[in-house]
Amino acid sequence: MPDQNPTNWEPVIVAFFCNWCTYTAADLAGVSRLRHAPNVRIVRIMCSGRVDPQFILTAFAKGADGVLIGGCHPGDCHYSEGNYKLLRRVRLLNRMLRDMGIEEKRFRLEWISASEGDKVKSVINEMVAQVKALGPLGLPKQYEELDKELEHIEQQSSGKEAHSHVG
């Protein structure tokens, strides 16, 4: 788990980059030695269309402070239109994340082509700064507390069942 002390806390961002555009751009950023914040952990997938909303929810639930998806620009998808399919899911997911109380800036979708190494750098730096400003999301800890609370309620309710009212 990341250090929860706000002074030296660093956010962890999980990124899903498509093989053909954004992952190649990240490689280009490397070859061009474009230094950027070390907070992003990249998962390589063939197409941004492979991103299942559950990947994003899982990442948040297991401690990510932000999730970044990188795909080919509209019209440039290596598989014609995987990025459009992703976009539709992201639109829905955004509403869900909002309802869950996850701030908008913690989840970002960017179209980054294979030549845009500098964009990888600027997007990562910008997002890390934004998530840093928001502070830790800390869902695993929240869930732990919720679980305890639930357990407590369950225990209480089973104890009180005989007395008809639940507190």
Place this chain on the structure above:
Amino acid sequence: MSNNNKTPRIGFYVCHCGHNIASVVDVAAVAEYVKTMPGVVISREYKYMCSDPGQELIQSDIKEHNLNRIVVASCSPLLHEHTFRNALEKGGLNPFYFHMVNIRENVSWVHTDKDAATDKAKDLARAAIQRVWFHKPLEKKSVPVNPDVLIVGGGIAGIHAALTIANAGKKVFLVEREATIGGHMAMFDKTFPTLDCAACILTPKMSAVKSHPNITLWTYSEVEKVEGYVGNYKVTVKHKPRYIVEDLCVGCMDCIDKCVFKEAKFSDEFNQGLGKRKPVYIPFPQATPQVVLVDPDTCLYLKTGKCKQTCVEACDRKAFDFQQKEKFQEIEVGTIILSTGFQPFDAKRLPEYGYGKYPNVYTSLEVERLVNASGPTGGEVVTRDGNHPKTVGIIHCVGSRDEKTNRWCSRVCCMYSLKLAHLIKEHTHAEVYNFYIDMRTPGKGYEEFYDKLLNEGVHFIRGRVAEVTDWTLSQAEAGKLIIRVEDTLIGAVRRIPVDMVVLAVGLEPHHDAQDVRRLFNISCSSEGFFLERHPKLAPVNTFTDGIFIAGGCQGPRDIPDTVAQAGAAAAEALALINAGHVELEPNTAYIREEDCSGCKSCLPLCPYTAITFDESKKKAVINEALCKGCGTCVAACPSGSIVQNLFEDEEIFSEIDGLLKFDFSCCKPMEVNHA
């Protein structure tokens, strides 16, 4: 292959990459960290994992420690994944029991904080270890390679590649969008540094293309659609109407003589507008094929429907067909070479140099035509106002090495400026000034050519020209153009009156390079030239297998380099053809029938219509031959019944867990059961 693959025995290797990784990431700490992870039997660091000893280390460990999973933390998988997969195979392990961690491009090359970089490397390693638990043995799919090759663009690159492949006995379709092959090289007078005549070395190759039994030459044609994959491309070519039946025309040009326009009065594209042509014309005398064409924008009959059609009467062979329409033709090829070339920088974008405003300001390509014996003036250097120039200024780096326009060096302009200086001096005995930023003459015999020019009395002034004006100060300067420049070698601003200005325009990507890139599903680098797979080790390959690039479409280059690259692209295509088959990444998707609810959500998602519905079983079916492995259907399946090989849900979820240091051993079984 080991039989006990169910309990992972993982070998982990972290690479120093010399100092590339080890100077930023504490590799020993990463190896130590991974050692304690579940399933890890061996965790090592090594100087160069991709070297032979590095690969042998993996192979011997597989045997000695009975390893059944391998993780290597080194550079990008796009660079060396196949290297390590081969090492696994040699070690007797299925190559897909492997995962690669990118700690060079994604870590050591982009981070400076060593602790943070090491932490990130540990997280990535942990993710890979947890992921590789779920890897399965896969078989590579092998597909046959169609031996026919499509080459797009008939400049010197396309011509050379076509001849190389055709001479190897393979069939080539050469598609060129202009009415003739030859490209820019056909416009040049002489070539540097040898000063041999461009036409003399090019036109024999052009006619060889036309007459070669293995080459199908389609000029005035464009690629319209590309489908398929390496070894098996289906390409639709559009033939534009030239209003002449190509097979009937013999190039006698009687029709041009007899055209109702007695005088040629329309701008001649091949001569950069310096000459005139008729509506029915041939681009230049050695055009290949020797077939005329009719320009619908200027032909009276095609424009108005009213003309005596004297051209048609003049044609004995009845080759005219004014009803001709665009024709589409589908071909099947295994490999494609793109040699679509470049476009010269539009000098009007730099108004301070007065191109288009002062008639005596020329681009270098215009001057190529002026000094050319077959050009509009028969090789006489005469300015637009009819004079022979006595002083000529050549301005280098117009649209090159310039923050405002193109930042790159166009590589050929210094040399062609020297060549033009020599030719202009030879033709006119004029005083020639070169205004340069730096003289760049790397190449065999190039520096010697520069020396020769220095001895010929050509003037060299170091400085970027500020402006070209007609602001004369005295009677002696009347009618001249004034070049204002800071001579940085003497540290003073100079005014140099000249009769003619030549702008050494740079090379840039075609205006429609992005459309072509999309058509062929390849990438462009930031300046817009086609992107090679690796700048050093795969310079003619693209990220799309079976599609190669050569010549000016990949970046500015001279003729020798272009020809070398064309040969390389031809060799790459021939290598695929010779192998006869190609192995595809087995990352296709399949449906677990028992879980499929038959909801049909996946059907409209597949861009390749690889998914169909089996009405009798009420289940979706994926045709693996059509599937290209994007995984879009997998992400969308509500019942989780679609599996993508190499990118299975379990694999990705455990990778996410690992990245977030989520305890894996407590929530996953130690034994992984394979279906």
